[in-house]
Amino acid sequence: MAERELMYREALREAIDEEMGLNPSVFIIGEGIAERGGSYKVTEGLLAKYGPKRVRDTPIAEAGMIGVGVGAAIAGARPIVEILYVDFAMLGMDMIVNQAAKFRLMTGGDGRVPFIMRTQGGTGGGVAAQHSQSLEALFYHIPGLRVVMPSTPADAKGLLKYALRQDDPVMFLEHKHLYMTKGMVPDGEHIVEFGKGDIKRVGTDVTVIAWSNMIPRTLEAAEELARQGISVEVIDPRTLVPLDREMIVNSVLKTRRCVIVQEANRRGGVASDIASIVQEECFYEMDAPVEIVAGMDIPVPFNLTLEKASVPQKDDVVAAVRRSLHLDPFAEAAE
Amino acid sequence: MAERELMYREALREAIDEEMGLNPSVFIIGEGIAERGGSYKVTEGLLAKYGPKRVRDTPIAEAGMIGVGVGAAIAGARPIVEILYVDFAMLGMDMIVNQAAKFRLMTGGDGRVPFIMRTQGGTGGGVAAQHSQSLEALFYHIPGLRVVMPSTPADAKGLLKYALRQDDPVMFLEHKHLYMTKGMVPDGEHIVEFGKGDIKRVGTDVTVIAWSNMIPRTLEAAEELARQGISVEVIDPRTLVPLDREMIVNSVLKTRRCVIVQEANRRGGVASDIASIVQEECFYEMDAPVEIVAGMDIPVPFNLTLEKASVPQKDDVVAAVRRSLHLDPFAEAAE
Amino acid sequence: MGAAAQGKNAPSREFLEKIFRTAYKIRVFETEGIKLYRQGLIRGYFHPYLGQEGIATGACAALSEGDYIASTHRGHGHCIAWGADVKKMVAELLQKETGYCKGYGGSMHIADISVGNLGANGIVGAGTPLGVGAALANQVNGSDAVTVTFSTDGASNNGTFLESLNLAAIWNLNFILLVENNGYAVSTRIEESTRDTDLYKRGLAIGVESHQVDGNDPFAVYEVMKQAVETCRAGKGPVLIEAKTYRHMGHHVNDPGKYMPEDELAYYKQRDPVDRARAALKEMADVSDEDIAAIEAEIAAEFADAVEFSKNSPEVTPESFREFAVGY
Amino acid sequence: MGAAAQGKNAPSREFLEKIFRTAYKIRVFETEGIKLYRQGLIRGYFHPYLGQEGIATGACAALSEGDYIASTHRGHGHCIAWGADVKKMVAELLQKETGYCKGYGGSMHIADISVGNLGANGIVGAGTPLGVGAALANQVNGSDAVTVTFSTDGASNNGTFLESLNLAAIWNLNFILLVENNGYAVSTRIEESTRDTDLYKRGLAIGVESHQVDGNDPFAVYEVMKQAVETCRAGKGPVLIEAKTYRHMGHHVNDPGKYMPEDELAYYKQRDPVDRARAALKEMADVSDEDIAAIEAEIAAEFADAVEFSKNSPEVTPESFREFAVGY
Numbered sequence A, B: 001m002a003e004r005e006l007m008y009r010e011a012l013r014e015a016i017d018e019e020m021g022l023n024p025s026v027f028i029i030g031e032g033i034a035e036r037g038g039s040y041k042v043t044e045g046l047l048a049k050y051g052p053k054r055v056r057d058t059p060i061a062e063a064g065m066i067g068v069g070v071g072a073a074i075a076g077a078r079p080i081v082e083i084l085y086v087d088f089a090m091l092g093m094d095m096i097v098n099q100a101a102k103f104r105l106m107t108g109g110d111g112r113v114p115f116i117m118r119t120q121g122g123t124g125g126g127v128a129a130q131h132s133q134s135l136e137a138l139f140y141h142i143p144g145l146r147v148v149m150p151s152t153p154a155d156a157k158g159l160l161k162y163a164l165r166q167d168d169p170v171m172f173l174e175h176k177h178l179y180m181t182k183g184m185v186p187d188g189e190h191i192v193e194f195g196k197g198d199i200k201r202v203g204t205d206v207t208v209i210a211w212s213n214m215i216p217r218t219l220e221a222a223e224e225l226a227r228q229g230i231s232v233e234v235i236d237p238r239t240l241v242p243l244d245r246e247m248i249v250n251s252v253l254k255t256r257r258c259v260i261v262q263e264a265n266r267r268g269g270v271a272s273d274i275a276s277i278v279q280e281e282c283f284y285e286m287d288a289p290v291e292i293v294a295g296m297d298i299p300v301p302f303n304l305t306l307e308k309a310s311v312p313q314k315d316d317v318v319a320a321v322r323r324s325l326h327l328d329p330f331a332e333a334a335e
Numbered sequence C, D: 001m002g003a004a005a006q007g008k009n010a011p012s013r014e015f016l017e018k019i020f021r022t023a024y025k026i027r028v029f030e031t032e033g034i035k036l037y038r039q040g041l042i043r044g045y046f047h048p049y050l051g052q053e054g055i056a057t058g059a060c061a062a063l064s065e066g067d068y069i070a071s072t073h074r075g076h077g078h079c080i081a082w083g084a085d086v087k088k089m090v091a092e093l094l095q096k097e098t099g100y101c102k103g104y105g106g107s108m109h110i111a112d113i114s115v116g117n118l119g120a121n122g123i124v125g126a127g128t129p130l131g132v133g134a135a136l137a138n139q140v141n142g143s144d145a146v147t148v149t150f151s152t153d154g155a156s157n158n159g160t161f162l163e164s165l166n167l168a169a170i171w172n173l174n175f176i177l178l179v180e181n182n183g184y185a186v187s188t189r190i191e192e193s194t195r196d197t198d199l200y201k202r203g204l205a206i207g208v209e210s211h212q213v214d215g216n217d218p219f220a221v222y223e224v225m226k227q228a229v230e231t232c233r234a235g236k237g238p239v240l241i242e243a244k245t246y247r248h249m250g251h252h253v254n255d256p257g258k259y260m261p262e263d264e265l266a267y268y269k270q271r272d273p274v275d276r277a278r279a280a281l282k283e284m285a286d287v288s289d290e291d292i293a294a295i296e297a298e299i300a301a302e303f304a305d306a307v308e309f310s311k312n313s314p315e316v317t318p319e320s321f322r323e324f325a326v327g328y
């Protein structure tokens, strides 16, 4: 199929635009998303095209925005609520955890909540502890939520379109560093189903699992490792919930080694959960423990050098892969 | 040392009472905690003893209560905020995640937040999806928080007293089923430091790690397994953050097998993280993968039969221990 | 009864009977439900609506098919006034598969989205954003349906009150926030929770049309609601209504409510909304004591049938629960 | 200048000079700071307080040692008015170990709890509960210290506003909520965020003494704050003050602010709080242009020194960061 190069943010915009065109009950609200086109320019042009009923600016009221989004979804619309930073989603946690995630069960299965929270996380350029978090683990733990973390423009578009057609609450987590990155996106209707991982690079020696902004970094590491004669398979689950366990397990059964890379801090992160699954499913076939490369267990500092030190870099991934191959036995584990 | 039998709630009350007596900047706020003595009767009698300045009822405003608690702590007091159900703490997540947990780092180390949120979680008697959660994993993931989950009256008292003397924000998570349970509590000053696990039963064949209300259940399972000739070591970390990794790792190195039991649902729970640590530290010495016994990945249903089915029971623990010993090879894993 | 009910356009017998039937049905449901609770047949939380029946009754009478409601932890009354099937309600409380939520929800979570009932809620204050959201969905979809959130005095000190009512206001949504001010949040008196106990003022402060009404008078509630619905359908919503009322007992079935002063309780019992509805039917529509007794017996029988039905209903099996859980 | 400043008790030269020095110091800090930002020396967010200097200046002048303040994302002005060391502020913005937070915090997180500064905040609205908390701590500890939270129009639609101000009210805390209403939240005009732009009414609705004041007049702010502090120390707090003001530029350094109408901006520039403070010093205390120029030069030099100091300061090393992280 034909394809074009798009920026991540353009791909997101295309998804919203196409689905708004198809379904009149899709609408979007957020701070500065209408007239100004949004802080990340994802929603530029949508106000002009779809009008102020379907593209609305809001006051600074995250709990309210998320809450009315959930209510609108329950009542049959398909709201997208843009939250500027995933950190601010903490203000709306009650609505996410206690309402959106619970409603289907509490109604015995009849109620559906096709609510989408689009937001972004991760470190980037000294925005400090309250604007740099990677909080996917909090949503990942709550049954009922879908957790989506696209790493490429094509995935961003395909997953957002899918999100707008399914019926469960979706935490759609973008990354501040990815908005301006470019990639090929198929022309025409392009949809990526939830629960299908993507092998971003085929390899045979070690399986590396990563997502969001850790994918480009991991691919760089894989490139460097290839030069060292090590063949790395890079898996991007794309959706953390549902998780493509099959793809992960099959790859690890093949490589007998597994490294997981996450930007979020180590303790209680999604990487730990995936590690627990891998060791459960592949224990007898593995040649080394699962290695986790993750952020330090500390809030992200403002200082740029420290910020960088607090989250995984390419070299950390390279070192972990080598450790899992029992190379450099006397090198210390990097934090 | 002499000791007496106390109920869990009485032990908590003693801790608060003693520390309020010693330190005039300790105070407590919560819904119905003053005149009525609290929904769990932990604060009974404190209003009469310490007066309305230090024992206050609040409106239903969890975000505000937690927020003013954090502010009071930053300003040098030692507030205890009682939140009726841990589920409701979701309303105050911003203050917990973005303020309390971050302040020390953001001030370069000068700021301290001796804030204590006391609350309770877990299933119990058909209170359904919004009043039955075990949410420790959410706090566990956030660097800067201390997560405390006592299983006995003695631990409850000792840990709460310690919490009131240290300087970091503490999520003090009680269990609705434990308030009326009894246990021996040492007389006099009884303090339990954070980060020190407790071996609730010594054993040699399998290490089982559990906390809060899963401890009594695990001890029953251990009893039954003993009758089957299997010797189980039961470890209660007591504080999940900081975690007594040393005690856990040493035990697993001894038994070569590990089972983790948590009431919270499986996906992204604390058990997964402990499993990831254990496989990392003990991989080459283990005879079986870490087994996790956890709640189902679904909100807790109202119906009591289903409620029970949704969280680990004694038999689930017994089965997991036997699996880790490669007994009953054809039995299916219990959910 | 309210002044409005005595005006020139005297209410029809049909209307008066409907009001009485609804209020009485709630009364029976709660009174009999408490008995089932005490027998151990109902578990978990049960917050009776006794004493507040006038509000749900009057309010729902002013709404139409296609409208939406959202409710509180004290939600049985709203459900019944909205026309719910008592069988399915009782079955839910008895944890049965034939209940509104198949026994997954229980008292605090009964919902029926097929008829616009967004449900009761275990989180105080949560119904407000959910209701505003439904009103927003309707505006986006071009419907003129009105959404009413039944709320409480307790919820009025919660952040959701300000955030969501303000959103409704800037978007002129067809939304009515009906605050049932019963003076207590569990044992905490409203005077301890706020300096100004006239909660409707909080709507005025953000430019929202706001009223105060005697919640124990179903007719007065009906009138102010009718007006609010008109304001909404004219595109001038939202509206806030504060209805003053009182609980006839403790917070939930197991709360003896000792903190409620006897004279206060007596005062409100004399202003019993069900008695008012009965008196109105009797006096204004000349309905005889016998006819009223017949209506009451019919409602009591309906409840007894519902209990019978529920007792004979199956529970969801753990197996089908496990199936439901897959992919949750 | 404000009417109060012209009354019988004409302000002293000392007072007038202090007001001018503070306002001007903020002006220099922001103007020069923006240059450093554009040179790439400051990273992350930088929200200038330009145009709003009158508020922090007037408010802090009414407070005493031992009092507390909490601030916003636009926090430099509050910090300076509270007497912060400009050296440590600049060093913080330059990510240096000699900064208030050793470079861990940056512009949005400067705090100095040793002098009761609870800090700037990256979460809109968060300063309100934190400030109320400090006021609560002081009441528990028997202190009569007053806590002021500088807040914003944007934060007034947030749940924290209602919840925490209400808590302050029922407990009669020594708390002042100073809402700086600059008419915008980034590009969103206040008229789009609420139906009633008189934010002080929200305090009245919950029984809180509330005032509105011209935020561009440091003397008017001082007077109303002095009164508010008295109310508090008399045990009758809290107090809400809405100060109307305007930003002199976009939301942050990189926001061109094209959405701000030229005439609106011109209107407020004519009511520049720094100009007012200068004029007051000149006219009411007969200070010569030369003397004023000398003060200005002194302040400029202080800032230049701070930049020099900061540039020569070291950064925290990753090693000592890793040490700090242990056990976090």
Ligand SMILES: Cc1ncc(C[n+]2csc(CCOP(=O)(O)OP(=O)(O)O)c2C)c(N)n1
Pocket (backbone or CB within 6 Å): B031, B060, B062, B084, B088, B091, C072, C073, C074, C122, C123, C124, C125, C152, C153, C154, C155, C182, C184, C185, C186, C251
């Ligand atoms: C957010 C939240 N906090 C606390 C509770 C516990 N709780 C349930 S009902 C109740 C009192 C509610 O009082 P009010 O809101 O006035 O409603 P009423 O019970 O009087 O109908 C409380 C504190 C809850 N369910 N949700």
Ligand SMILES: Cc1ncc(C[n+]2csc(CCOP(=O)(O)OP(=O)(O)O)c2C)c(N)n1
Pocket (backbone or CB within 6 Å): A031, A060, A062, A084, A088, A091, D072, D073, D074, D122, D123, D124, D125, D152, D153, D154, D155, D182, D184, D185, D186, D251
């Ligand atoms: C809870 C939260 N939501 C959104 C933001 C992003 N944000 C930062 S400043 C700002 C606008 C603030 O406007 P206002 O509160 O009026 O303060 P002003 O910038 O005008 O001083 C926004 C939306 C934030 N920091 N915190």
Ligand SMILES: [Mg+2]
Pocket (backbone or CB within 6 Å): C152, C153, C154, C180, C181, C182, C183, C184, C185, C186
């Ligand atoms: Mg009430």
Ligand SMILES: [Mg+2]
Pocket (backbone or CB within 6 Å): D152, D153, D154, D180, D181, D182, D183, D184, D185, D186
């Ligand atoms: Mg503003």
